[in-house]
Amino acid sequence: MKSFDYIIVGAGIAGLSVAAELAQRGPVLVIEREAHPGFHATGRSAALYAETYGPPVIRALTIASRASMRRRRRGFRKPRC
Structure with a gap:
């Protein structure tokens, strides 16, 4: 074992x-x-970009990540729905 x-x-x-x-x-x-x-929550969080979600610190982090989220990276692809 x-x-x-x-x-x-x-x-x-x-x-x-x-x-x-x-x-x-x-x-x-x-x-x-x-x-x-x-x-569950991880999948929803990764699938949705919402600048108005969460308390101020979460919204600030989300907005700060905007440029990174918009760049397509090799190895990432759109999810199948």
């Missing part, structure tokens, strides 16, 4: 970010209930 130093519950943006950081320190197990990582 394999052992892990860390167990993360949830494969959304927060869970996978923490798992990536912890993986530098030891073996990590990520447990996810959904069929795909980032299925």
Whole structure:
């Protein structure tokens, strides 16, 4: 049986970010209930650019990322609906 130093519950943006950081320190197990990582809130957040969403600090970060979001990057593609 394999052992892990860390167990993360949830494969959304927060869970996978923490798992990536912890993986530098030891073996990590990520447990996810959904069929795909980032299925709920992460998926909606990544699919929608809304400058009016959230408190002032979130709106400021969103507006600051506008130019980056508009540039097409190799490896990214439009989602299929």
